[in-house]
Amino acid sequence: MNLKRLGNQTVVFANPPVILSSYSVVGPKEGQGPLGKSFDKVWKDGINGEKSWEVAESKMLQEAMQGAMDQASIQKEQIDFMLAGDLLNQIISSNFTARQIALPFIGLYGACSTMALGLAVGSMLIDGGFAKKILVGVSSHHDTAERQFRLPTEQGSQRALSAQWTVTGAGSVLLSSSGVGPRITSATIGKVIDFAVKDVNNMGAAMAPAVADTILNHFQDIQLQPTDYSLIASGDLGGVGLGLACELLKQSGIDTGTNFTDCGVLIYDHTQDVHAGGSGCGCSSVVFAGDILQRIKAGELTKVMLVGSGALHSSTSALQGESIPGIGHAVVIEK
Structure with a gap:
């Protein structure tokens, strides 16, 4: 097989x-x-x-x-x-x-x-x-x-x-299975990573290690570098989490350069009083279904990695003092 x-x-x-x-x-x-x-x-x-x-x-x-x-x-x-x-x-x-x-x-x-x-x-x-x-x-x-x-x-x-x-x-x-449009060429399934963050008001810090781990494993598995991608977009790390993920990748020898951004950073601007940026399931889904796919179809982007980031806690686990496990799943879309 x-x-x-x-x-x-x-x-x-x-x-x-x-x-x-x-x-x-x-x-x-x-x-x-x-x-x-x-x-x-x-x-x-x-x-x-x-x-x-x-x-x-x-x-x-x-x-x-x-x-x-x-x-x-x-x-x-x-x-x-x-x-x-x-x-x-x-x-x-x-x-x-x-x-x-x-x-x-x-x-x-x-x-x-x-x-x-x-x-x-x-x-x-x-x-x-x-x-x-x-x-x-x-x-x-x-x-x-x-x-x-x-x-x-x-x-x-x-x-x-x-x-x-x-x-x-x-x-x-x-x-x-057939038709005309951008294609999903690969997927990297993430592992649950927990760096013992317990602050429910800092989701970016809780999710950043899992996103960095998935990106690192994707590059190791597929033998490519950030420069091989037009855009790498995490789901909703926000400004805090994006900075932490970049630092973690840098410590592992991966320089994301200017190719790495975050849907939670893109969806709002500094005048909208959202503090660290956007989050939620809808964040990466609407940015991807809207802006990113439109840019792929227009030829502005040719190869994109979307890395969904998730904080796998509940209101009950947070009240019981549990830390916040994170997950990151990646898909690659090519024109």
Whole structure:
């Protein structure tokens, strides 16, 4: 049997899946940011006429996944599997979206790394011959995440400077075994790394070691360097985590130069009072489904590594004094 595994953690696809289409839906704060014009739809407010933020998040994910199907003129009957995940307990945004879309459903939880995880798993299913078309979708919502993980949003508590702003957004991508579009050529599945960070207001520091480890292992497995990529984008390390990841890679002999950035750094600017930057499942999903894919299709970027970063804690584990495990999953997309 000819294994597609390369090195310790990387899978190279013999038949790289094609990204047929993508669609992104965001809240007003994201729409006002520097990438605002790259998103397909911007809501006027975070609740969009629904009875709760949680219902609104599910509706946002539905819009994104339906939008990806519509962009490719693909009916849901042509899709083999739906892969989706979010931040809420029991991934309810994805579960309720799957209830409406009514496709064979694989729910995923990788915290904020879920978009990269979904692209990796979907690509494996297609390359393995188990599916021809897969719909991947991921969402997060600032107010649902704050209510679950931190403090009541209405309380208006002072935020630490290392804290990040959970993105209100949903991104979706339609993968296919054939067609025209950027291709996912490899995936590096990360390991859980824990450097004993316990501060829930510093997610970047908790996730940075796992992201650095995945990037390092990817380069070792595939025998390439940062200069071989047009862009390396982590999911949501924010400014604090990005700096730490760069330092960890430098200590391991990897100089990322100017090729390494972060979706949480890109999505907001300094005038929006988000402190360390953006976070949440929706962060990397909307930046990838919007700005990054548009730049690939335009020829500005030819080879991109998206490294989803996730903090694998819960509100219960944090209250019990547990440290925050981190994860990083990488996928490589080429024009």
